[in-house]
Amino acid sequence: MHAGREKLSDLGVHAPPIDLSTTYPFSDLGAAVESLEALASGKGSVANPIYSRLLNPTVARFEEAFAQLEGTEAAVSFASGMAAMTACLLAARNEGKSHIVGVRPIYSSTDKLLTSGYLGFDATWTTADGIADAIRPETALVLIETPVNPTIELQDIAAAAKAAGNVPLCVDSTFASPVLQQPASLGAELVMHSGTKFLGGHSDVLAGVVACSEEWAERLREVRIFTGAILHPLSGYLLHRGLATLPLRVLRSQENAQVLAERLEAHPSVSRVFYPAVEGCDPNQLLERQMAGPGPMLSFEVEGGFDAANRLMQNLQLITPAVSLGSVDTLIQHPAGLTQRFVSEETRASGGVSEGLLRVSVGIEHPDDLWDDLRTSLES
Ligand SMILES: *Cc1c(COP(=O)(O)O)cnc(C)c1O
Numbered sequence: 001m002h003a004g005r006e007k008l009s010d011l012g013v014h015a016p017p018i019d020l021s022t023t024y025p026f027s028d029l030g031a032a033v034e035s036l037e038a039l040a041s042g043k044g045s046v047a048n049p050i051y052s053r054l055l056n057p058t059v060a061r062f063e064e065a066f067a068q069l070e071g072t073e074a075a076v077s078f079a080s081g082m083a084a085m086t087a088c089l090l091a092a093r094n095e096g097k098s099h100i101v102g103v104r105p106i107y108s109s110t111d112k113l114l115t116s117g118y119l120g121f122d123a124t125w126t127t128a129d130g131i132a133d134a135i136r137p138e139t140a141l142v143l144i145e146t147p148v149n150p151t152i153e154l155q156d157i158a159a160a161a162k163a164a165g166n167v168p169l170c171v172d173s174t175f176a177s178p179v180l181q182q183p184a185s186l187g188a189e190l191v192m193h194s195g196t197k198f199l200g201g202h203s204d205v206l207a208g209v210v211a212c213s214e215e216w217a218e219r220l221r222e223v224r225i226f227t228g229a230i231l232h233p234l235s236g237y238l239l240h241r242g243l244a245t246l247p248l249r250v251l252r253s254q255e256n257a258q259v260l261a262e263r264l265e266a267h268p269s270v271s272r273v274f275y276p277a278v279e280g281c282d283p284n285q286l287l288e289r290q291m292a293g294p295g296p297m298l299s300f301e302v303e304g305g306f307d308a309a310n311r312l313m314q315n316l317q318l319i320t321p322a323v324s325l326g327s328v329d330t331l332i333q334h335p336a337g338l339t340q341r342f343v344s345e346e347t348r349a350s351g352g353v354s355e356g357l358l359r360v361s362v363g364i365e366h367p368d369d370l371w372d373d374l375r376t377s378l379e380s
Contacts, residue, residue, distance in 0.1 A: 001244050004065030016061050018237045022052045040225065042218030044074060052233075054225055059236035065243050066199075067211055069178040070191050074217035076224060077209040077236065081174065081194025083229035084208025085110055088170050088190050089119055089141065090227070091219040097140035101164075103128055103155060105351035106145045107172060108342040115343075128155055131163035141190075145172035146181075146290075150299050150335040150359040151274045151352045154286040161187025168216075174198070177326075178211075179250040180292045189216060195231075195239050197326030198296075201249050205238045207231055249328060249364055253296030256330075256370060257362040263371050264300050269378045271356070274299040296362045297325060299335070302378070305355035309334050312358065315377040318369055325361030330370055332360050 008014060026032035026048055035046040039054040044063070049055040059077055067075040078084040089100065100114055100123045114123035124134045131142055142164040146155035152175070161169045168189035173181060177198040183191045193199060195207030208231075210220055224230060231239075261275040276282045277294035287294060302308045313321040319330045323338050333339060336355050340348050362370070 003068040003243075004061035004063075004240055016058060016237060016240060018233055019056060019058045020233055024049045024051070026050075040222070042221040044076075044214075044217060044221060053228060053230055056230070056233050056236065058233040058240075059231050062231075062236045062240035062243070063209070065240055066178075066209055069243065069246075070184055070211035071182050072184045072191065072211040073214040075209055075211045076217050076220040077195065077207060077231040077239070078224060079208070079229040079231055080206050081107075081192070081196055081208040082109055082113065083227075084192050084194070084210050085113065085172070086119065087220050087223045087227070087229065088192055088210055089113075089121060090223045091216065092140040092168060092170075093121070094219055097138045098122060099124070099136050099139045100141050100143060101126060101131060101134040101139055101167070102143040103131065103145070103160070104347065105148050105151070105153075105353075106143065107149055107174075108340050110143070110145075110172065111347070112342040128160060128163075131160055132165070135163075135165065135167055139167050142167050142169045143172070144169070145174075146286075147175040147276065147295060147297065148351075149175065150339065150357065152276060152281070152295070152297050152299055153274075153352075154276055154282055154284070154291070156284060156286055157181075157183050157186040157188060157290055175297050175325075176291060176295060177246060177250050179247045180254075180295055181290055184211060186290060189213070195235075196324065198246065198250055199239050199242050199326075200235075201242045201246065201326060201328060202238075203324060203327040203329075205235045205242070207235050207239055209239075250296060251293070252364045253362050254293050256364070256367045257296045257298050257360075258294065259367040260360065260362060260370060260374065261294075261298050264298075264374070267375070267378055269302060270300050271303055272301040274301075274352075274357075297359070298362065299357055299359045301354060301356045302358065303356065306334075306337065309356055309358050311380075312377050315380050316373055317376075318365070318373040319360070325359075327361065328364050330360065330363040330365060332358055335359050
């Protein structure tokens with residue numbers, strides 16, 4: 001609520017100003033050179049921002065607040081979650097290493113980014129148990145995601161950090177938000193989020209952010225300056241505002257998700273519910289060890305595959321069929337047809353993504369309204 005809002009009273013305002021300047025006037029060339037050199041080597045705070053691709057004060061306020069939420073020294077934001085992921089990979093390669101160990105399943109664009117070879121990385125895909133064996137001398141980064149999209153399985157963060165040894169661990173923590181888990185406290189060096197989801201929370205901001213040590217932040221800022229995938233100041237303002245209500249939104253959505261998971265489980269047209277609190281979904285008891293709750297994301301399988309899933313979504317009146325997640329309103333989508341489209345059929349199948357699977361990002365509406373909509377649609 002209060003982080004990143006320091007010195008507002010000194011400015012005579014209550015809401016943080018949105019600074020849209022692209023350039024910042026200087027009065028002394030020597031001081032300007034000093035600021036520019038500090039920024040180019042990744043420093044996050046200088047006397048003069050010089051140029052807004054290097055630093056923006058509105059965005060910096062959001063980053064400061066976000067770092068406090070994740071319990072890290074710093075945070076660096078980007079134009080999208082994928083820009084943040086790309087920056088993590090490039091910052092890790094600074095040491096001349098270009099091998100990545102990734103645990104599947106993982107967000108499908110991240111999977112595609114690495115398998116495509118766009119960035120020149122060599123990726124080894126493995127399971128959580130295979131991390132230690134997959135590591136080579138030239139491994140730059142170990143990459144995991146938890147909870148996993150779209151089956152909401154949990155990965156053991158502390159065990160992954162241990163298996164990674166000296167290789168840094170990057171955790172995509174988008175589905176949990178910092179309200180439900182803080183991977184840095186479990187050994188992750190880089191905690192990456194798509195800010196587009198819970199942090200923005202209203203389906204109107206595209207963003208990414210990485211929480212980390214100041215040392216990593218300097219590398220990430222350098223990558224950001226020279227690749228240019230910066231966050232727009234208006235988005236920085238909206239994300240910062242979003243943080244003020246983040247716990248309320250996440251916890252209310254989670255309460256609703258618990259109600260829906262229970263009712264879906266008891267419904268005869270639903271063959272399976274994927275939700276960490278549902279029996280059998282969290283075999284290693286990670287929910288208690290690393291999360292403050294099962295979260296707002298759930299998936300379920302209907303009998304009748306693609307056509308049944310399509311009909312169910314067409315009959316909904318309140319819940320919106322759309323990709324993305326983490327919004328105040330409830331969204332539903334079909335992973336096999338949409339969000340998992342960028343990975344091969346085998347990868348989809350081994351990740352438990354069937355044609356009857358639907359993923360729900362539960363919002364903050366009244367739970368009875370949500371259930372009425374789902375039940376009516378299931379029954380028709
Ligand atoms: C959405 C998402 C991303 C990518 O973020 P964008 O903001 O869409 O670029 C990465 N990881 C996860 C888990 C996501 O849900």
